[in-house]
Amino acid sequence: MGLGIMDKARIYSPWVYHLHCGGCNGCDIEILAALAPRFDAERFGIQLVGSPRHADILLATGCVPKQFIPMLKRVYSQVPEPKVVIAIGGCACGGSLFYEEEPENYAILGSADLAIPVDVYVPGCAAKPEQIVNGIVQGILKLAEKKRGVKTEPVVVGPPPKEGERVPAPAPAPAPSAAPGSNST
């Protein structure tokens, strides 16, 4: 059957909204460098928009603080379907320096996938602009698989967690295989 014109438009010119969720701003600067002429992401039709309601792809950077959770969920629900979330930088992927499982931090939640569902992870500190472009291209490939009309579960926006309230822990890393000589990279 082939792709309809709306699906093609989504793949050939994905619009991007950049959301800074807390953190050092290193990855934000690298995103702007990726959109500058040197590492040109605009070759792929990517355009930075000023409102999440106009966007296809949400770029989340930085380690998420607990007070930012309702704002992050609100922005996520404002991006129209079908959407792709790309977590850029080590902090947004896995929390990096700022996240500890125990004792639980009073202010930091952790990586972005504890609050919203994330589709592509681009680790690095800061993520190189070439790598951000690579991640966005993988996000576009994932967007091509999502058709119009397929709804995902709505995200409930609530108040930030109170002090002492336990937030859900992330899924633990998979148990490593005990095969000798497994130096997989």
Next chain:
Amino acid sequence: MSAPARILRKVIRKYSRPMTLSYPSTAMGEKRYSQIPPKLRGIPERDLEKCIGCKACYYVCSGRATTPVMVDGKLVMQINLSRCTFCGHCEEACPEEAIKMTPRFELAVRDKTRPEMFVETTLDMAVCACCGRPFIAQKQLKRSFERLNEKIDKSVRDEVAADFRKVEQYCPECKRARSVGLDTHTKKHVWVEGA
């Protein structure tokens, strides 16, 4: 050619072509592919032969990315690349120079638990003869004995080797409990000046 003309020529040459780097493809030739310096700190890689499982990289890691995990009685040093900051502290701290930061940086994944995101090294553990718990990696025990042997005076090497054989099979707690019964030499001229 006069200086202003030289400058003008340079400027015209530099800006007459687009300055975009053709990153995903090499269509414009290798020179404009990407800016990757050879000493770039990218994905860390561990040499299997050299790692002794001393956990120095774990103690020094900024992002708590390297963790020692016990799997089936073996020690696995696992680097979680989604938490790594690629700072290079593990490379500095490693006593055997087993970890090196390679210039590879391509790591975008859809699923964080894929095996590409983990760098794993498996080591066999030595078990305490008294309480039966694994307490140290076998390579670390061997290597610490080798290092000790390098530094001590030749005249006392046999004594030190005999003492080592007596104590190497016990974990620190059992060693402390049995320290009276183990007949080790207490006074030795161990260090040679300048060695």
